[in-house]
Amino acid sequence: MDPIYYYLIAAAVVAFIPLLRTLFCSFHTLVHEAGHAIAALLTSGKVYKISLFPNTEGLAYTSYRSILSGVIIYYSGYTFSTLAAILSFYLIFNGELTLLYYFFILLALCSLVFWVRNFYGVFWVLFFLGSAVYMEYYQLDTLREMFILFFSSILLVQSILSSFQIFIMSITTPRHAGDATGLAELTYIPAFIWGTLFFGQSLAGAYIIFQ
Template sequence: MSRIKELISWKFLLFIAIAIILTNVPIIGNYFRVVNTVIHESGHAIVALFGGKVHEISLFMNTEGVTYTSHSSWFGGFFTGGAGYVFSSFIAFLSFWFISRKQYKPIIIILLALIGLNLIFWVRNFYGIFWLITFGAAFIFLLFKGTAAIVEHFLLMIASILLVESIGSSFTIFLLSFTQPYSAGDATGLAQSTHFIPAQFWGIVFLCQALGFAIAGFKVGAYRINK
């Protein structure tokens, strides 16, 4: 047990704690939480491009988001509906994977690419544009002017927020699938697409995948990121 305690990175645990506290701060917390919303909605949009069309994405101050798409087949709509939570959980894990290997530029480039796609092609509401410009500017600064320490700690904070939010949002949709199955967002959408598979099943799927990626992210972050 003592050996395990020695291996665990307290830096990782500290930033997870900071992410939990920061995302619960009024106004500023929602601003940072929107990064998960952008990745979630981008997941829907990217999958929709394979045989479908993305019409518009809206991002809101309360951290909600919506992606309007159309599809040429049932399969396109099904995979688009399930992509959001999986994509955000995967990006959270991928961020810790890159950080553990001290490869910071790929994370910045990935996030800037998603921000750029949303800003140029999809997002048209005022708050969404404001968020993309301001957050994008922060990442551009990191890419060209940020010191090694600032880049590492800022990205570690973003990765921690993504991990916390991917679990939190999946848990919320899991609860809604049981308490309000007809108003449970993507779980309801998938239930309507599959007809015989209820929203509760999809709520469980979303939660399980989030926990799976979170465990993988914890193993990478807690044991490989420098203390």
């Protein structure tokens, strides 16, 4: 079996162990919320702050100028994390681990400097960056490779699990389904349609990766 499958299995197991989930899966939350922030900036909106929480939930506090820009911002979170997972495995399969490593660091660093403001969020991003700097300083190449493969796997697994959760919530509690609810309020398209879209595109992302 290809070694990457062991990382994917580990990422799936971690998702159901509370302490480890808090420690590692916040990476997906950071990427998700960064997607909202980037979309806000690209549509001339504003980003006030990002908050990350120990339960791996997060919030991006943004504003938008039009309904269209609001739709783009709400839609961007799950989409960005899926695209980031595809990009990560594309770079892995093409042997560009170093480039992916610095992409992770740059995204975390920019988020820390410009957006993340709550205590847990700052602590987690500093922990993530500190781990990366430690491995880089001491040239721990094997550990760095494991770091890259594991967090890429976290990104893929969590993009599927979190979108599945929103899909279920969009059916059972459509008024409390996060981004799907926000999109429903802006477009009058039912939340479960957006939940289905989020989950479907995460599965499509996984299909592309495994192909």
